[in-house]
Amino acid sequence: xxxxxxxxxxxxxxxxxxxxxxxxxxxxxxxxxxxxxxxxxxxxxxxxxxxxxxxxxxxxxxxxxxxxxxxxxxxxxxxxxxxxxxxxxxxxxxxxxxxxxxxxxxxxxxxxxxxxxxxxxxxxxxxxxxxxxxxxxxxxxxxxxxxxxxxxxxxxxxxxxxxxxxxxxxxxxxxxxxxxxxx
Amino acid sequence: xxxxxxxxxxxxxxxxxxxxxxxxxxxxxxxxxxxxxxxxxxxxxxxxxxxxxxxxxxxxxxxxxxxxxxxxxxxxxxxxxxxxxxxxxxxxxxxxxxxxxxxxxxxxxxxxxxxxxxxxxxxxxxxxxxxxxxxxxxxxxxxxxxxxxxxxxxxxxxxxxxxxxxxxxxxxxxxxxxxxxxx
DNA sequence: CGATGCATGTAATAAGTTACATGATTCC
DNA sequence: GGAATCATGTAACTTATTACATGCATCG
Numbered sequence: 001x002x003x004x005x006x007x008x009x010x011x012x013x014x015x016x017x018x019x020x021x022x023x024x025x026x027x028x029x030x031x032x033x034x035x036x037x038x039x040x041x042x043x044x045x046x047x048x049x050x051x052x053x054x055x056x057x058x059x060x061x062x063x064x065x066x067x068x069x070x071x072x073x074x075x076x077x078x079x080x081x082x083x084x085x086x087x088x089x090x091x092x093x094x095x096x097x098x099x100x101x102x103x104x105x106x107x108x109x110x111x112x113x114x115x116x117x118x119x120x121x122x123x124x125x126x127x128x129x130x131x132x133x134x135x136x137x138x139x140x141x142x143x144x145x146x147x148x149x150x151x152x153x154x155x156x157x158x159x160x161x162x163x164x165x166x167x168x169x170x171x172x173x174x175x176x177x178x179x180x181x182x183x
Numbered sequence: 184x185x186x187x188x189x190x191x192x193x194x195x196x197x198x199x200x201x202x203x204x205x206x207x208x209x210x211x212x213x214x215x216x217x218x219x220x221x222x223x224x225x226x227x228x229x230x231x232x233x234x235x236x237x238x239x240x241x242x243x244x245x246x247x248x249x250x251x252x253x254x255x256x257x258x259x260x261x262x263x264x265x266x267x268x269x270x271x272x273x274x275x276x277x278x279x280x281x282x283x284x285x286x287x288x289x290x291x292x293x294x295x296x297x298x299x300x301x302x303x304x305x306x307x308x309x310x311x312x313x314x315x316x317x318x319x320x321x322x323x324x325x326x327x328x329x330x331x332x333x334x335x336x337x338x339x340x341x342x343x344x345x346x347x348x349x350x351x352x353x354x355x356x357x358x359x360x361x362x363x364x365x366x
Numbered sequence: 367c368g369a370t371g372c373a374t375g376t377a378a379t380a381a382g383t384t385a386c387a388t389g390a391t392t393c394c
Numbered sequence: 395g396g397a398a399t400c401a402t403g404t405a406a407c408t409t410a411t412t413a414c415a416t417g418c419a420t421c422g
Binding site for chain 4: 205206207210229230254
């Protein structure tokens with residue numbers, strides 16, 4: 001089977017969170033907000049918006065406020081189908097293979113009381129905990145004594161950094177989940 | 184100009200750190216050690232090793248210990264040219280655009296007293312500090328009041344998480360640099 | 367009036383993934 | 395003897411980047 005594409009879902013998520021967006025505005029979102037998690041160039045975005053419109057996920061809307069200006073961008077909104085597709089994608093459980101989608105999916109959950117929020121955080125906590133255990137195991141195996149540390153110091157540093165990063169992630173997720181459950 | 188490729192330098196770095204490696208062993212390294220920073224499939228690795236050999240960066244070595252076994256992988260070592268190419272790549276300063284290369288480059292610095300270590304950490308500290316300031320500025324602009332937080336809660340969470348992650352990174356780098364300077 | 371930003375699109379090229387293909391070895 | 399792992403390679407396809415291309419608007 002072909003690899004699951006992510007770009008269309010990101011476009012759905014971005015447009016949904018902002019009610020309507022133009023291709024150019026989507027470019028700005030990529031640059032300003034989600035450059036840490038994903039990148040896309042305008043030559044990817046514009047044809048993709050076309051395809052998604054053809055597939056009935058999006059519909060172009062002409063904003064009446066556009067008076068007479070020659071400059072008027074094409075704004076897109078989600079169709080009912082598009083909304084359903086986005087929701088299904090957001091609800092798909094995270095796996096080890098799809099773990100990099102976590103920040104994206106979280107980004108698109110607008111409501112603090114979304115029923116998708118808690119499971120998403122729990123899934124990521126599970127994956128991060130597993131990852132942390134894996135890294136700690138690796139440290140034991142690859143760097144049993146100081147000799148190995150001295151011979152591959154950079155590797156050692158990236159591994160210890162990875163462990164700290166994952167610990168920090170687990171802390172954040174745990175605290176956030178505690179706050180959610182309290183209310 | 185075409186985009187700078189990274190895969191060849193990773194192969195150089197991996198082989199260099201292990202003195203010699205086969206394509207299969209490189210696959211294992213990708214899977215076990217650097218999957219957080221980079222991925223590559225065997226269909227990328229094998230032709231790349233060929234190209235690099237043709238370019239004079241690598242040389243295949245036949246390990247004499249291979250007795251009579253029919254199973255013998257092709258091990259590669261760096262040529263003098265390959266060593267120079269790797270060193271030049273490692274010494275290239277990090278920029279905002281190439282920041283994702285930091286963990287890779289760090290990974291390949293085997294000696295704790297490598298003259299490349301301190302500048303690399305300093306460059307990353309600079310980039311992380313800038314990134315942290317950018318994220319904090321974004322938080323001010325995008326989420327001035329609680330109303331915006333409530334309307335885009337997921338976005339808010341990813342932003343606060345990004346700030347924490349970057350802070351944690353800065354702490355780690357600062358502490359490490361302090362330890363290095365002490366000795 | 368020139369630079370930057372807004373706004374959209376296509377074409378050529380490069381890179382990466384999946385599938386196809388083969389064969390030996392080792393462990394159970 | 396069957397499954398998993400070792401070991402390498404190519405072909406077909408998908409995805410992404412860079413370059414090419416155009417034109418208006420705004421600011422200084």
